[in-house]
Each structure stands twice: as structure tokens, then as C-alpha cells.
Amino acid sequence: MSDVRVIIQRDSEREERVVTTGTTAADLFTGERTVVAARVDGQLKDLAYEVAEGDSVEPVEISSPDGLNILRHSTAHIMAQAVQDIFPDAKLGIGPPIKDGFYYDFDVERPFTPEDLKAVEKRMQEIQKRGQRFSRRVTTDEDARAELANEPYKIELIGLKGKAADAAEGAGAEVGAGELTIYDNLDAKTGELCWKDLCRGPHLPTTRAVPAFKLMRSAAAYWRGSEKNPQLQRIYGTAWPSKDELKAHLEFLAEAERRDHRRLGSELDLFSFPDELGSGLAVFHPRGGVIRKEMEQYSRARHEVEGYEFVNTPHISHERLFETSGHLPHYDEGMFPPIEFDGQNYRLKAMNCPMHNLVFKSRGRSYRELPLRLFEFGTVYRYEKSGVVHGLTRSRGFTQDDSHIYCTKEQMADELDSLLTFVLGLLRDYGLTEFELELSTRDPESDKFLGTDEEWSEATAALQQAADKQGLPLVPDPGGAAFYGPKISVQAKDAIGRSWQMSTIQVDFQQPARFGLEYTAADGTKQQPVMIHRALFGSIERFFAVLLEHYAGAFPAWLAPVQAVGIPVGDTHVPYLEEFAREARGRGLRVEVDSSSDRMQKKIRNQQKAKVPFMIIVGDDDMHAGTVSFRYRDGSQENGIPRGEALDKIERVVADRVQI
Incomplete structure (x- = not known):
């Protein structure tokens, strides 16, 4: 036995330790039950790794991002073992960790049923309790092909070893650029092989180290994400460092489901996706149209104050326009196919910026006109694959609140500063208050990006x-930058802590050059403007969905499709409420009267479900006294409010854009 010197690194603390040959990472962290792996000289390793002279070793906690990935990938292996125990003919695809969970793809004779998932989860629990040991071993390509001869998808992955571009859809979790490895699940007592998988690792020490997991759902998925490949069956699951964290996550998912904009859109009669239109194309109903109109009107008013000028451009263009802008070579797959007529190819507009460039170019421009801020609610069309279309948040036709600012280089810094301040202020007006920014830059190794290093x-x-x-x-x-320039994305958190990408701001030196845009400078020379792209909502439809889920359908009164509903105690009180409603509408308020034959309590329940901000209840006492009773969303009530004061209050709440 010889001595080995290692460095144990914990955040900023550094400890040198002398250990004997054969010491494992697990030995270094004995008793630290939350440590599930080690980072050795920057590389993740199993705890079974034997440390070597000079190694710098960091513990990986189960709750860290790397620790969670290891936990979830290990649970994916347990799930795959359970599936093959129950369905011996199932062929293995891939099983990577993903945000908040994991999945594994299988080639099976039929889709999985809910009963199948229950059986798989029960089998997983049995495997977890047995404490099978995850054991890594190095193999050769030839030996792996022989050993996994019955797993055609794994054989294909072996051929991808080291090809990062092809290791899509989680294949990178199976093979890497270095040595090829297989992980065996070994019986805790006998060491007998229970199951194996081609995998890069690392993994937890044993299956018993998985504290809490649950299978969520199954879905169809194309092998390696391509529609040209076979369709497999994917099982999604989630795993957490404790049962309490799993419970909290499941509660969060239940709340997210309650807020799902597709469900709320149907329940509140806001929008729909008619089959006759095709996938990813929405129609807004009258009540949804009111919300959308209010969103747009307020945005227009704020843009007018900030000096924007409104333009309008067609929905279709000759495809040469998108060749000039550079979009067609880079985003052809995201655009709808060409439409041929008059012997030429046209395209549905997928972005507004090329057309705004034509507005700028339509006549000579002077430096005195800059910055020129163009704004359009421009509807665009993008071909999203059917598997990613998701309600209003990922659709095929949507309207961008698109702005393009043309300025001098000297104006660029101030313009970006004021622009970002304006964007954040406007998002706050809609009720979002918690933000972070993301700066997307180019990859210097990629040939996707146009322009010089200096630009x-x-x-x-x-x-x-x-x-x-x-x-x-x-x-x-x-x-993550666009091909023409870097960008800032505003990430906003909603009421339950989910992060949504909202506004984007991009600096572009390329399109002005490609379109030959220029202005006359103060010295009489021709100069190229800087172009700043900005979409505040991203798209109106997507922002609508975000706000709908943020407020769980209970919009603030200024956005609510109906701001107040009059509820008569009896039929004799309807005329009084109709008069109140007419007076309210005269003030620009959206007030209706429920004169249906339903009993008063049912009317109240109906309006609670409709999430109306105010219910105006009137009986004999109110009618004789010239008052009304206010009932709020939370069930509280104020009685005997004079009619004028009641109208003033509704008007004030609407004007202040506050949530009640």
C-alpha cells in the first residue's frame, strides 16, 4: 500500500489529505449521506472512483444541479429495468434527465396504458428497495455491439460515439467522446447481474439512494427527435431528494394544471382551436377579444408616448425578401413552404423585420430623423412541428408586437438603456414584477453567425x-444569439414561480448592411444605421396565455372582459340594475346584468366561476335607498354603497390597473 495525496475542495475551502491507494471518493465523504458523486479535476465521477495522486475532488450534493441530474438519470435506469422486467421484448432507446425529472424511450408493440405505468412504478419500488449497485465498466465498440446485439437503438448510438452534433435528444447521456462504458445493476447480496445499459454515467451508488420518485405520463416520441425515424413510446417521471420535495412538486403541477391556459380558455369562453382551421391556429371569442383589445390598446398608448410610429405590412412576400435578410437560409425549416404563382415563389411572413427595413429604405433618411422607432402588431406564420404545438404558447399563427429602432452608433447605448427600462415598466403594468435578464451571445466556433468579431x-x-x-x-x-446579433431576453416569473421568456432586444449590424440602409449624417456623408429588434410581448397570443395562467383567469378589472355584473335579488330589481349598467357603460365600463331565471345564489356561483371582479347585488332596501351592495371575488361584501360611489370605485380600480 502506498500513500496518495489528494485535494478536497468545498466551495472556497481547500484541504489536502493523504490516503492509501484504493481509496474511493465514497471513502473521502463517509457519513455524508447527501453526497452522491464526486467532481474530480472538473469531471463527474461515481463515488466508486479510486482517487489518484494529485486529484482535486469535490463532493456533489444530491440537491445540486449535477446531483439532481445524477439522481434522475439513475431513476430512469431503474424505470427501464422495470419496463424490461414486465415487457421483455421492449427495446431501449435513451433515458436522459430533464428539467424536474427524466424520461426513457422504448420500442414496444403497443402504447403504454395507465395500468402499465402503475405496474412499472410498483416494480421500480421493488428494485429501489433491493439496493442494487450501479457498477461502471469500460468496454470496446466491438464488445458492446456483441453484448447489446438485441438492442438496435443502442447499437446505433455506439456508432454516434464522439459525434456531438448527432447526440441529440439525450443521446449524449449514453455515449461520449471518450471511452465507451456500460453500467450494470448488480444484486446487493450476490453481485449477480440484474440489468445493464449503455451509459456514460455517473450514477448513484445504489438504487436505494433514490429517495422519492413518481411516474407521470407516457407519450409517443420519434427516435432521436426526427419524424423520419421510428415512433417510440416515452415514459416521463420525476425524482427528488426527499418525499417532501416530491410532494411539493406534485402540488405545484396540480396548481399549474388548474391554471392551464387551454383549460381556462375553454371554461371562460375566451378562445378555441377549431379542428377545421388546423393545428396551432386559434380563434378568439368575444370575451377573449376584449382582453386582447385592452392589452393592445394600452400597449399602443404607451408606445405613442415613447415616440413610436405605427406601420403595417403584408402577410405574404416574395421569398427573395427573406433571402436578402438572411432568414431563409437560416430558418427555412421554420417557415411554411413556398406558394407559387405568376411563376414566382412567395412565402407567408415569418418575421416582420425585413418589411420594416423596406419602410426605412422607401426614401432618403437624415440623421435628424433618428432614432426612428417603427412599431407593428404584425401577424406572422411559422411551421412548428405538431409535437411542439402547445395552445397559445407555441402556435403556428400569432401576432407580434414588433418594433425596430434605427439609430446611430452614438445613440445606441442610450436607446438600449431607455428601451429596456420601457420594456420592464410596461411588463410591470400588466402585473409581472419579478425578472431576470439573459444575455445571448454567439458561439465563435459556429459558422451560423454573420459579421465580424468587432461588430x-x-x-x-x-x-x-x-x-x-x-x-x-x-x-x-x-x-444562443440570433444569426445577425446578440440579444437580451427578459425572463419573468409568474404567480407560482415559473419563468417565462418575455421581451427580447437584439442589436443588428447585419440586416442594415444586407439591405443597403443608410442615412445622411451631419457632415453630409452616408452612414449605416444600427438596427435594434424588439418584441415586448413576444407574441400577443403567448403573452395572453402567460397572463391568463399568472392570474388563474381572475384578470384585474382593467383587463377583465366583464368588469361587473348586476345580480338582482328578484325580477323587480332588474330595471334598477339595467339603469346602473347603462350609467356604467357611459363611463366606459364593461357592466352586464344577469336577468336570467336562475336563483340569486346560482347567479353568484356562476359569476364566481366566470371570475368577474365585481358583483353588484340589489334588493328592495338598495333600490329604495339608491344604493348597491358590492360582492368581491373572495366572497366578502360591502352593503349600502351609494350608486355614484359604487361607479366611482369601479372606475378608480380600473384606472389604477390594480388587482382586487
């Missing part, structure tokens, strides 16, 4: 400076 550095620095002034968390997004 990208200048544009990125300007965005960074504007972001820093806001004092908000700034998250880097390397490689």
Missing part, C-alpha cells in the same frame, strides 16, 4: 451595459 463585441458590450444598469440578475446564454 459582435461592440453589440454585445452595448447590451451588457444596458442590462447592468437595471440591477437585475443576468444569466449568460453562450451560443
